[in-house]
Amino acid sequence: DVKVTQSSRYLVKRTGEKVFLECVQDMDHENMFWYRQDPGLGLRLIYFSYDVKMKEKGDIPEGYSVSREKKERFSLILESASTNQTSMYLCASRTTGEPGFNEQYFGPGTRLTVT
Amino acid sequence: GNSVTQMEGPVTLSEEAFLTINCTYTATGYPSLFWYVQYPGEGLQLLLKATKADDKGSNKGFEATYRKETTSFHLEKGSVQVSDSAVYFCALSGGYSTLTFGKGTMLLVSP
DSSP states (O other): OOOEEESOSEEEEOTTOOEEEEEEESSOOSEEEEEEEETTTEEEEEEEESSTTOOEEOSOOTTEEEEEEETTEEEEEESSOOGGGOEEEEEEEEOOOSTTOOOEEEOOOEEEEEO | OOEEEEOOSOEEEETTOOEEEOEEEEOSSOOOEEEEEEOTTSOEEEEEEEOSTTOEEEETTEEEEOBTTTTBOOEEESSOOGGGOEEEEEEEEOGGGOEEEOOOEEEEEEO
16 A cells, blocks of 8 residues: 655644654655645645656745655755644655556645644 | 636535535646545545546445536435545646645535
Protein backbone atom coordinates (compact mmCIF):
# COMPACT_ATOMS: atom_id res chain seq x y z
CA ASP A 1 0.00 0.00 0.00
CA VAL A 2 1.07 3.54 -0.72
CA LYS A 3 1.80 5.41 2.44
CA VAL A 4 2.01 9.17 2.78
CA THR A 5 2.89 10.37 6.25
CA GLN A 6 2.92 13.83 7.72
CA SER A 7 5.10 14.77 10.65
CA SER A 8 2.37 16.05 12.95
CA ARG A 9 -1.40 15.65 13.20
CA TYR A 10 -1.81 18.79 15.31
CA LEU A 11 0.47 21.80 15.61
CA VAL A 12 0.13 25.07 17.51
CA LYS A 13 2.48 27.94 16.65
CA ARG A 14 2.72 31.63 17.46
CA THR A 15 2.41 34.48 15.00
CA GLY A 16 5.76 35.24 13.38
CA GLU A 17 7.28 31.80 13.96
CA LYS A 18 8.88 29.85 11.13
CA VAL A 19 6.95 26.61 10.67
CA PHE A 20 7.99 23.42 8.89
CA LEU A 21 5.47 20.81 7.79
CA GLU A 22 7.02 17.56 6.62
CA CYS A 23 5.64 14.97 4.26
CA VAL A 24 7.15 11.62 3.35
CA GLN A 25 5.96 9.06 0.80
CA ASP A 26 7.25 5.54 0.42
CA MET A 27 6.32 4.68 -3.17
CA ASP A 28 9.04 6.46 -5.13
CA HIS A 29 6.52 8.90 -6.63
CA GLU A 30 7.97 11.75 -8.63
CA ASN A 31 5.16 14.22 -8.00
CA MET A 32 4.21 15.67 -4.62
CA PHE A 33 1.68 18.32 -3.60
CA TRP A 34 0.70 20.56 -0.71
CA TYR A 35 -2.91 21.67 -0.22
CA ARG A 36 -4.76 23.56 2.44
CA GLN A 37 -8.32 22.68 3.33
CA ASP A 38 -10.71 25.25 4.75
CA PRO A 39 -14.46 24.97 5.46
CA GLY A 40 -16.50 26.19 2.52
CA LEU A 41 -13.43 26.49 0.30
CA GLY A 42 -12.49 22.88 -0.27
CA LEU A 43 -8.89 22.05 -1.13
CA ARG A 44 -6.61 24.64 -2.65
CA LEU A 45 -3.21 23.87 -4.09
CA ILE A 46 -0.30 25.73 -2.49
CA TYR A 47 2.78 24.24 -4.20
CA PHE A 48 3.73 21.10 -6.04
CA SER A 49 6.88 19.39 -7.19
CA TYR A 50 7.46 17.29 -10.27
CA ASP A 51 10.68 15.82 -8.99
CA VAL A 52 13.63 16.38 -6.69
CA LYS A 53 14.67 20.03 -6.46
CA MET A 54 11.77 21.09 -8.67
CA LYS A 55 8.85 23.19 -7.50
CA GLU A 56 5.90 25.00 -8.99
CA LYS A 57 3.49 27.50 -7.50
CA GLY A 58 -0.09 26.44 -7.11
CA ASP A 59 -3.13 28.65 -6.69
CA ILE A 60 -2.27 30.20 -3.31
CA PRO A 61 1.54 30.24 -2.82
CA GLU A 62 1.75 33.57 -0.99
CA GLY A 63 3.28 33.25 2.45
CA TYR A 64 4.61 29.74 1.78
CA SER A 65 7.71 28.11 0.36
CA VAL A 66 8.70 24.48 -0.20
CA SER A 67 11.74 22.27 -0.28
CA ARG A 68 12.33 18.96 -2.05
CA GLU A 69 15.88 17.79 -1.47
CA LYS A 70 15.04 14.08 -1.56
CA LYS A 71 12.51 12.30 -3.68
CA GLU A 72 10.50 10.92 -0.79
CA ARG A 73 10.26 14.14 1.23
CA PHE A 74 8.43 17.38 0.51
CA SER A 75 8.45 20.16 3.08
CA LEU A 76 6.12 23.13 3.36
CA ILE A 77 7.56 26.19 5.06
CA LEU A 78 5.68 29.10 6.55
CA GLU A 79 8.38 31.77 6.76
CA SER A 80 6.47 33.91 9.27
CA ALA A 81 3.26 32.30 10.41
CA SER A 82 0.11 34.40 10.52
CA THR A 83 -3.32 33.71 11.96
CA ASN A 84 -4.84 33.45 8.48
CA GLN A 85 -2.66 30.41 7.89
CA THR A 86 -4.58 28.48 10.52
CA SER A 87 -5.88 25.56 8.49
CA MET A 88 -5.70 21.84 7.71
CA TYR A 89 -2.70 21.06 5.49
CA LEU A 90 -2.76 17.98 3.28
CA CYS A 91 0.15 16.45 1.44
CA ALA A 92 -0.28 14.16 -1.56
CA SER A 93 1.88 12.20 -3.96
CA ARG A 94 1.08 11.05 -7.44
CA THR A 95 1.50 7.82 -9.25
CA THR A 96 3.01 8.20 -12.70
CA GLY A 97 0.40 6.20 -14.53
CA GLU A 98 -0.77 6.35 -18.10
CA PRO A 99 -1.59 9.75 -19.62
CA GLY A 100 -4.78 11.19 -18.18
CA PHE A 101 -4.71 8.95 -15.15
CA ASN A 102 -3.88 11.25 -12.32
CA GLU A 103 -4.60 9.60 -9.00
CA GLN A 104 -3.10 11.29 -5.98
CA TYR A 105 -2.53 9.62 -2.61
CA PHE A 106 -3.08 11.75 0.47
CA GLY A 107 -1.58 11.90 3.93
CA PRO A 108 -3.75 12.24 7.06
CA GLY A 109 -3.30 15.98 7.31
CA THR A 110 -1.78 18.43 9.80
CA ARG A 111 -4.14 20.76 11.59
CA LEU A 112 -2.15 23.93 12.20
CA THR A 113 -3.31 26.62 14.59
CA VAL A 114 -1.49 29.96 14.64
CA THR A 115 -2.18 32.07 17.70
CA GLY B 1 -9.63 28.03 -16.06
CA ASN B 2 -10.80 24.74 -14.64
CA SER B 3 -13.49 24.63 -11.99
CA VAL B 4 -15.68 22.11 -10.20
CA THR B 5 -19.08 22.83 -8.68
CA GLN B 6 -20.75 20.40 -6.36
CA MET B 7 -23.92 20.61 -4.34
CA GLU B 8 -23.69 22.14 -0.94
CA GLY B 9 -24.30 20.04 2.10
CA PRO B 10 -24.86 18.66 4.46
CA VAL B 11 -26.88 15.95 2.81
CA THR B 12 -28.81 14.11 5.49
CA LEU B 13 -30.22 10.65 4.74
CA SER B 14 -31.56 7.66 6.55
CA GLU B 15 -29.81 4.32 6.20
CA GLU B 16 -30.71 2.47 2.97
CA ALA B 17 -31.80 5.67 1.20
CA PHE B 18 -30.67 6.51 -2.33
CA LEU B 19 -27.84 9.01 -2.64
CA THR B 20 -27.05 11.52 -5.37
CA ILE B 21 -24.38 14.19 -5.05
CA ASN B 22 -24.25 16.46 -8.07
CA CYS B 23 -20.99 17.56 -9.64
CA THR B 24 -20.49 19.69 -12.73
CA TYR B 25 -17.24 20.95 -14.16
CA THR B 26 -15.68 23.47 -16.51
CA ALA B 27 -12.46 22.47 -18.21
CA THR B 28 -10.47 22.77 -21.38
CA GLY B 29 -9.56 19.61 -23.19
CA TYR B 30 -10.51 16.19 -21.87
CA PRO B 31 -9.88 15.94 -18.17
CA SER B 32 -10.08 12.85 -16.00
CA LEU B 33 -12.71 13.01 -13.25
CA PHE B 34 -12.53 11.74 -9.69
CA TRP B 35 -14.50 11.36 -6.51
CA TYR B 36 -12.51 11.42 -3.29
CA VAL B 37 -13.90 10.69 0.19
CA GLN B 38 -12.67 12.03 3.53
CA TYR B 39 -13.75 10.16 6.65
CA PRO B 40 -13.66 12.07 9.95
CA GLY B 41 -10.11 12.77 11.09
CA GLU B 42 -8.50 11.31 7.99
CA GLY B 43 -6.98 12.40 4.70
CA LEU B 44 -8.65 11.98 1.32
CA GLN B 45 -9.02 8.59 -0.33
CA LEU B 46 -9.78 8.00 -3.98
CA LEU B 47 -13.30 6.56 -4.26
CA LEU B 48 -13.64 6.21 -8.02
CA LYS B 49 -12.48 7.70 -11.28
CA ALA B 50 -13.28 8.01 -14.98
CA THR B 51 -10.78 8.96 -17.63
CA LYS B 52 -12.93 9.56 -20.72
CA ALA B 53 -16.47 10.41 -21.78
CA ASP B 54 -19.14 7.78 -21.00
CA ASP B 55 -16.82 5.90 -18.65
CA LYS B 56 -18.48 4.74 -15.46
CA GLY B 57 -16.39 4.61 -12.32
CA SER B 58 -17.55 2.38 -9.49
CA ASN B 59 -16.36 1.28 -6.06
CA LYS B 60 -17.98 0.15 -2.78
CA GLY B 61 -21.46 0.48 -4.29
CA PHE B 62 -20.85 4.05 -5.48
CA GLU B 63 -21.05 4.94 -9.17
CA ALA B 64 -20.48 7.99 -11.35
CA THR B 65 -20.65 8.39 -15.12
CA TYR B 66 -18.54 10.87 -17.07
CA ARG B 67 -21.07 12.90 -19.11
CA LYS B 68 -19.32 15.20 -21.52
CA GLU B 69 -22.52 16.60 -23.02
CA THR B 70 -23.70 17.88 -19.64
CA THR B 71 -20.18 18.30 -18.15
CA SER B 72 -21.27 16.30 -15.14
CA PHE B 73 -19.99 13.49 -12.92
CA HIS B 74 -22.75 12.87 -10.37
CA LEU B 75 -22.08 10.41 -7.54
CA GLU B 76 -24.78 7.83 -6.76
CA LYS B 77 -25.33 4.95 -4.37
CA GLY B 78 -28.42 2.85 -4.19
CA SER B 79 -28.45 2.21 -0.44
CA VAL B 80 -26.30 4.23 1.93
CA GLN B 81 -24.97 3.02 5.26
CA VAL B 82 -24.06 4.89 8.43
CA SER B 83 -20.42 4.13 7.63
CA ASP B 84 -20.73 6.20 4.42
CA SER B 85 -20.94 9.38 6.50
CA ALA B 86 -18.04 11.49 5.27
CA VAL B 87 -17.16 14.46 3.10
CA TYR B 88 -17.14 13.77 -0.64
CA PHE B 89 -15.03 15.78 -3.10
CA CYS B 90 -15.40 15.87 -6.84
CA ALA B 91 -12.19 16.68 -8.74
CA LEU B 92 -10.77 16.94 -12.23
CA SER B 93 -7.28 16.64 -13.58
CA GLY B 94 -5.78 19.69 -15.13
CA GLY B 95 -2.44 20.66 -16.56
CA TYR B 96 0.84 19.82 -14.87
CA SER B 97 -0.66 16.77 -13.16
CA THR B 98 -2.66 18.92 -10.76
CA LEU B 99 -6.20 18.38 -9.51
CA THR B 100 -8.95 20.96 -9.14
CA PHE B 101 -11.37 20.13 -6.34
CA GLY B 102 -14.92 21.11 -5.58
CA LYS B 103 -15.72 22.49 -2.14
CA GLY B 104 -16.88 19.16 -0.79
CA THR B 105 -20.26 17.81 0.27
CA MET B 106 -20.81 16.42 3.73
CA LEU B 107 -23.00 13.33 3.92
CA LEU B 108 -24.65 12.37 7.20
CA VAL B 109 -26.42 9.01 7.37
CA SER B 110 -28.57 8.18 10.37
CA PRO B 111 -29.63 4.67 11.47
